[in-house]
Amino acid sequence: MQPQIHAASVPVFKQMLGALSEVLAKAEAHATARNIEPAALLQARLFPDMFALVRQVQVACDFAAGVSARLAGAEVPSYEATEQSFADLQTRIAKTLAFIEGLDAAQFAEAATREIVIRPGTPKERSFAGQAYLLHYGLPQFFFHVATAYGLMRHNGVEVGKKDYMGTY
Numbered sequence: 001m002q003p004q005i006h007a008a009s010v011p012v013f014k015q016m017l018g019a020l021s022e023v024l025a026k027a028e029a030h031a032t033a034r035n036i037e038p039a040a041l042l043q044a045r046l047f048p049d050m051f052a053l054v055r056q057v058q059v060a061c062d063f064a065a066g067v068s069a070r071l072a073g074a075e076v077p078s079y080e081a082t083e084q085s086f087a088d089l090q091t092r093i094a095k096t097l098a099f100i101e102g103l104d105a106a107q108f109a110e111a112a113t114r115e116i117v118i119r120p121g122t123p124k125e126r127s128f129a130g131q132a133y134l135l136h137y138g139l140p141q142f143f144f145h146v147a148t149a150y151g152l153m154r155h156n157g158v159e160v161g162k163k164d165y166m167g168t169y
Contacts, residue, residue, distance in 0.1 A: 019167025
């Protein structure tokens, strides 16, 4: 039996990143079909003080990889935020999926009680038990950025609905 923390994290990240990938594919097709410069969607924001689509996707990927790594007791991968196109974002998602799929469920055996420290050595340092980290910090952060990316595309006329947000489950 796979550890519960693995079951509550990696498959969820995989489902939602797969859905995000499909939403981005629809956004790219939308831009092409309507002669919209891709940057108009890639740099779209819901409000000036919020991240643009590109950054929303990067951060969602970073949370999926970082949360999974910390829970598994693995090194957190570091990816430079250099994406500027839909293809770049698809590569970022694929790289993230490959990383989390490479984590063995057995690595999560002690994840519920593993101490997770975020922002170590800074005034914002915070320590969690693994279960609280996943359920009260990691998943909400991840979903916020995925939902915001979806909302940005929907707001900009990309024909997506709840099924697109949810993906295959």
